[in-house]
Amino acid sequence: MMSKSLIEKHSTSSPDENDAILLFSEDSHEIYWLGIPEHTAFRSNTYLIKSGDEGIIVDPGHRAYFSRVFERVRKIMDPSQISGLILCHQDPDVAASMTDWLNINPDLKIISSPRTHILLPYYNDGEYTHYDVVEQTVYRFSSGHEIEFIEAPFLHFAGAFVSFDRTSQFLLSGDIWGAIQMDWQLVVNDFEEHQTYLDMFHIDYMASNIACKGFVEKIRPLSPKALLPQHGSIIGGNNVKAALDYLDQLQCGTDIAYPHLSISS
Numbered sequence: 001m002m003s004k005s006l007i008e009k010h011s012t013s014s015p016d017e018n019d020a021i022l023l024f025s026e027d028s029h030e031i032y033w034l035g036i037p038e039h040t041a042f043r044s045n046t047y048l049i050k051s052g053d054e055g056i057i058v059d060p061g062h063r064a065y066f067s068r069v070f071e072r073v074r075k076i077m078d079p080s081q082i083s084g085l086i087l088c089h090q091d092p093d094v095a096a097s098m099t100d101w102l103n104i105n106p107d108l109k110i111i112s113s114p115r116t117h118i119l120l121p122y123y124n125d126g127e128y129t130h131y132d133v134v135e136q137t138v139y140r141f142s143s144g145h146e147i148e149f150i151e152a153p154f155l156h157f158a159g160a161f162v163s164f165d166r167t168s169q170f171l172l173s174g175d176i177w178g179a180i181q182m183d184w185q186l187v188v189n190d191f192e193e194h195q196t197y198l199d200m201f202h203i204d205y206m207a208s209n210i211a212c213k214g215f216v217e218k219i220r221p222l223s224p225k226a227l228l229p230q231h232g233s234i235i236g237g238n239n240v241k242a243a244l245d246y247l248d249q250l251q252c253g254t255d256i257a258y259p260h261l262s263i264s265s
């Protein structure tokens, strides 16, 4: 299949981050970055998957950023046509603006894991359409394009999961491969340097090497073309393999807190 990814192009130029940035386009299937322009070390990425007339927002973000994300969506499509939100877990930087999106369209589906659905009603009254994600659940757009979900237990939440867009082969990875970096760029150029920024987040947040290794084992066969995290730069091209290897080898969480008990190699 011909790749219609724009990730490589964005790794060599600096796109205008004050607007939505198109990352992939094929027929009527498009993926956009809708992130915030603030230069903070822990900035959040939000993504839009638009397929035909339908749109799904991945990790819509905190309420403080809702109006800006909404404006970006409005330039691309009618926001009332947003039919679902994918929430990779319940953290406020991921999920709090679900309240605002439900005000726009009370019928939209909240796509998340059962463990996350237990906690999401703390943001509203639980009055929303649940769409449950378990291992290998597939969401099918009316256009026929599909998103596959893969569970990522304890990275960092027990019920965390990632979303694999089968058309672009982009993996929308939530907090996994998230980075803390002041010197932000849309796409990673130098992965060796980027590992320092990944370390700053992963070593404390991710549960253990076993949790990372088990997840990588499930992801490798998908051969993702790019990793789109909720924090920090997008990882594309040759750096995908390096990023998978990085996570596979990572010592983190309980490996660090209780080294004398660690059973990982």
Ligand SMILES: [Fe+2]
Pocket (backbone or CB within 6 Å): 089, 091, 156, 175
């Ligand atoms: Fe989180």
Ligand SMILES: [Fe+2]
Pocket (backbone or CB within 6 Å): 091, 093, 094, 174, 175, 178, 230, 231
């Ligand atoms: Fe996060």
